Amino acid sequence: MPSECVFGAQWGDEGKGKIIDRLAVGADYVVRYQGGANAGHTVVVGDEKFVLHLIPSGILHPGKVNVVGNGVALDPQALLSELDGLLERGVKVNGDNLRISASAHVIFDHHRVMDSLSEKWKGDGRIGTTGRGIGPCYSDKAARTGVRIGDLLEAERLAPRLKAALAEKNAWIVDLHKQAGIDFDEQLERFLALGERLRPFVGDVGGEIRRAHKAGKTILFEGAQGALLDIDHGTYPYVTSSNTGTAGIAAGAGFPANQIGGAYGIAKAYCTRVGEGPFPTEDHGDGGYKLRKEGNEYGATTGRPRRCGWFDATATQFTCEINGATGLIVTNLDVLSAFDTLRIGVSYSSNGVNLDGYPAGLIDLEEIEVEYEDHEGWGEDITMVRKWEDLPAKAKAYVERLEELVGTPIVMLSVGPERDQIIPRGLEA
Numbered sequence: 001m002p003s004e005c006v007f008g009a010q011w012g013d014e015g016k017g018k019i020i021d022r023l024a025v026g027a028d029y030v031v032r033y034q035g036g037a038n039a040g041h042t043v044v045v046g047d048e049k050f051v052l053h054l055i056p057s058g059i060l061h062p063g064k065v066n067v068v069g070n071g072v073a074l075d076p077q078a079l080l081s082e083l084d085g086l087l088e089r090g091v092k093v094n095g096d097n098l099r100i101s102a103s104a105h106v107i108f109d110h111h112r113v114m115d116s117l118s119e120k121w122k123g124d125g126r127i128g129t130t131g132r133g134i135g136p137c138y139s140d141k142a143a144r145t146g147v148r149i150g151d152l153l154e155a156e157r158l159a160p161r162l163k164a165a166l167a168e169k170n171a172w173i174v175d176l177h178k179q180a181g182i183d184f185d186e187q188l189e190r191f192l193a194l195g196e197r198l199r200p201f202v203g204d205v206g207g208e209i210r211r212a213h214k215a216g217k218t219i220l221f222e223g224a225q226g227a228l229l230d231i232d233h234g235t236y237p238y239v240t241s242s243n244t245g246t247a248g249i250a251a252g253a254g255f256p257a258n259q260i261g262g263a264y265g266i267a268k269a270y271c272t273r274v275g276e277g278p279f280p281t282e283d284h285g286d287g288g289y290k291l292r293k294e295g296n297e298y299g300a301t302t303g304r305p306r307r308c309g310w311f312d313a314t315a316t317q318f319t320c321e322i323n324g325a326t327g328l329i330v331t332n333l334d335v336l337s338a339f340d341t342l343r344i345g346v347s348y349s350s351n352g353v354n355l356d357g358y359p360a361g362l363i364d365l366e367e368i369e370v371e372y373e374d375h376e377g378w379g380e381d382i383t384m385v386r387k388w389e390d391l392p393a394k395a396k397a398y399v400e401r402l403e404e405l406v407g408t409p410i411v412m413l414s415v416g417p418e419r420d421q422i423i424p425r426g427l428e429a
């Protein structure tokens with residue numbers, strides 16, 4: 001297996017955690033390169049369910065090196081709580097199998113406070129963020145006022161940077177929003193202590209994975225969120241603050257883009273979205289309600305009910321194209337067993353005129369109408385199926401139609417949350 005990546009091809013929560021856990025079997029390294037604890041990647045192993053937010057989804061396999069790259073917005077407290085939770089459950093995590101970039105940016109308390117105040121300030125225009133401080137942290141990174149994990153390891157480096165940051169942020173929090181300010185001494189002491197706990201994991205992880213790659217090791221990159229939440233190519237401004245797809249890897253992991261051998265987009269057999277923003281194939285009626293119920297569509301990070309709708313072939317064609325997907329992996333196919341009729345959004349139109357593909361602007365997306373194709377459901381349980389040949393003919397026809405519309409080979413199907421509920425279709429794992 002060459003070095004490859006997995007990215008969300010919709011609005012997040014496509015089942016990346018499950019697929020990464022599965023593909024990690026053939027990898028030596030699993031690397032997160034963007035996002036932060038806004039992610040919630042679920043891995044189910046037997047009766048146990050793990051929801052990973054910052055620690056890569058390869059951590060449940062002994063012998064794999066899990067890397068948090070420089071492009072991640074890292075909340076040290078969230079990472080350590082996650083680490084403690086894994087240790088309590090008997091998962092081995094130490095400086096050998098978890099590595100953290102010294103250059104990853106730190107999420108402080110003021111970032112989370114600013115995230116929630118900024119959402120309140122926006123009122124009806126809010127994004128519906130996860131409240132994890134992601135936007136404010138990346139804003140500081142771009143403004144060159146951020147603090148990096150390596151800075152937490154030396155009081156003389158952290159103190160002046162934190163002091164300067166808090167002077168500015170407290171002015172915003174206290175003077176503009178009339179909220180309690182954040183105490184410098186308390187933060188300094190706490191984040192230095194967090195830095196001490198992180199010390200054994202911290203290093204130049206970009207150099208480490210480049211050397212490993214040269215030595216013939218296999219790297220699997222783990223995207224968080226989804227391509228339609230990408231800061232540049234998603235449904236701006238209703239997006240997250242990072243490049244979620246393959247474009248984020250070189251910058252966020254320090255790994256040359258031209259060394260990535262394969263890119264797998266993950267998409268549900270239908271569509272979900274958490275938070276605000278356009279969602280062309282959203283079903284506001286019984287169909288959406290039933291998808292939520294059958295798919296248990298509640299956020300892994302915030303518990304919010306996910307908005308549900310039908311597979312959007314136009315948007316998925318766009319996300320696969322822009323990320324150079326070499327394969328598409330379709331998850332949650334089993335959820336559709338409960339439906340008599342399945343819908344696929346096959347194209348967009350505006351004022352009765354068919355649009356050629358996915359429109360770049362948000363205004364267009366809010367105004368478009370979706371043309372649907374209806375398919376008869378297969379109406380039988382497929383959670384025990386492990387081979388393509390054993391799927392009902394109507395399920396195969398549905399998958400083949402998705403493949404045709406998206407124009408990317410569907411290389412694997414997932415028919416349940418557990419590790420073994422996989423149907424290979426070209427990609428073995």
Ligand code: GDP
Nearest residue numbers: 013014015016017041042300332414415416417
């Ligand atoms: P991620 O953020 O992309 O890793 O996805 P989440 O973990 O947030 O959400 C995916 C949800 O679907 C989780 O509850 C998974 O356990 C579950 N899941 C993954 N694959 C399948 C599948 O094929 N069928 C069903 N029914 N559930 C799945």
Ligand code: IMO
Nearest residue numbers: 012013038039040128129130224225240274275
């Ligand atoms: P995973 O990795 C689904 C959404 C939020 C909000 C927008 C911005 O589990 O697929 P942010 O907190 O990032 O500033 O919120 O992005 N969002 C996600 N939706 N899955 C995720 O991650 C998400 N991470 C952020 O709901 O609409």
Ligand code: MG
Nearest residue numbers: 013040041300
């Ligand atoms: Mg998720």
